[in-house]
Amino acid sequence: MPDGDLYQPADPSPDAEQRRLAAVRRYSILDTPPDGVFDTIASLAARIFQAPMATVAIVDTDRVWFKATHGLDGVPQVGREPGLCASAILHDAPYAVSDALTDPRTAANSLVQGEPGVRFYAAAPIxxxxxxxxxxxxxLDIRPREATDDQMAALKDLASLVMDELELRLSAMRTVAAERRMRTDAERLARTLQRTLLPPALPRVPGLSAAAAYHPASVDEVGGDFYDLFPLDDGRWAFFLGDVCGKGADAAALTSLTRYTLRAAAIYDPDPCTALANLDTVLKGEYQGDDPRYCTAVFGVLEPEDDGSFTVTLAGGGHPSALAVRADGGVEAVSTTGGQLIGLLPDPQFVQATTRLAPGEALLLYTDGLTEARTSDGTMLGEDGLALHLSAASLRGADGLLSIVDKLLTELGSGISDDTALLALAVPPLPTSPVQEDR
Incomplete structure (x- = not known):
């Protein structure tokens, strides 16, 4: 059994102590909550020695902190005094003192001189x-005694168990940290990729205000919602909004193909139904076999009129109808219901509709992540619920319309389970004449 002068250690060098303290910090064990594994080890140590007290102690810069105690309740830590734990860490082998009160190495320690009056002490380094x-x-015991070789060997094994547990926890912490870094990198990549799939800014349309927004349901997953607004050669403007199947990299590839196909189709022939039919042909040519890819979309053309209004022609393929917010506060669907999924069916039908946006009126296009969201009572918002919400709000241009929907999305909170893309087009109201103002 290690005891006496044969086991007097040399004082550690400052460099060695710095390395030791760095290791203590690396395992992040100090000041952590009680833990059943370490409590069990302390209890086993006391039982093996048939002693009233046992601890699992970590030696810090100026204190000895107890990760676990048995029979020493209410003492979370003690000062780093020489003689007991602070001296035991200087030994490579288990360390024992038969009578701490008479042993010069330990006699001055406060746990020996004061409560609990330690006499016997044995330790194995972690x-x-x-x-x-x-x-x-x-x-620890309050009476002098000897320890057997078997007891000291068991104490060494318990210290090894503590070290094994610390290694497991360090490995788990590193795994969690790596997963967090990967998740952060994935989120950053997803956000970057998502931005490349959407126009960085909408163009300025004379006589019209336009605004768009994208609300992802998950920050670490690339969604398939898309939108765009761009000029045609004849003074008209084309726009579209839609949603591709799936998530992640496959959805990103499909979104990119869909967006650029619709742009190219509009240059070739801006008729809304023709543009959707061209997209359908491209998707079927690109994705054949047992893994078809499809999307829903609304494609529209804006034609400015002499009175400041815009004629809007829309075609829909499996997508929710756009909502027109009228100057008097009424909300009506510009119905393209009946249009079928793009890229999936042998001979899909697309439905076309026309409306007029007068000054003070707006058009909202959205993906089904909005209308399929659940309200506080668990019911689906739906087109009617969205229309009711818009009719009760005060409309102030495209940005104002999106602000109304943004507020609604915030209120829906966890009821939203899918991404939502929004595109708002609004015709500013005509300026009020001085005579009208006097009246």
């Missing part, structure tokens, strides 16, 4: 693979 001693597993 040692890392590279040799740093983090702390000790200790057994």
């Amino acid at each position: 040692t890392t693979e590279s040799g740093e001693r983090l702390g000790t597993v200790n057994v």
